[in-house]
Amino acid sequence: MRRTERSAFTPEERKAAMWALLIAGLIAAFALVLQQWTQPSLGPWGADQAAASIPGVLDAQPVTTSF
Structure with missing residues (x-):
């Protein structure tokens, strides 16, 4: 039987x-x-180097501005 719609x-x-x-x-x-x-x-920043620290990064401080 064939549908008519x-x-x-x-x-x-x-x-x-x-x-x-x-x-x-x-x-x-x-x-x-x-x-x-x-x-x-x-x-060089792969898993083998993940623990190595980049010089100066741990000592970085946020920049403060005075108004």
């Missing part, structure tokens, strides 16, 4: 849209997992 999209278009959403979701999930496995490179 018309819809905005054909069944093939709805099926293609669902596949596109599924594939986009899988790509996004894979990107999130991949991002957790690979951390960005911070160069």
Whole structure:
């Protein structure tokens, strides 16, 4: 039995849209997992150098102004 009401999209278009959403979701999930496995490179300020202090930074004081 065929429906008499018309819809905005054909069944093939709805099926293609669902596949596109599924594939986009899988790509996004894979990107999130991949991002957790690979951390960005911070160069010389990476994890190995995180504890090293930069000269003069610990002694820095805020600038005060007098009015």
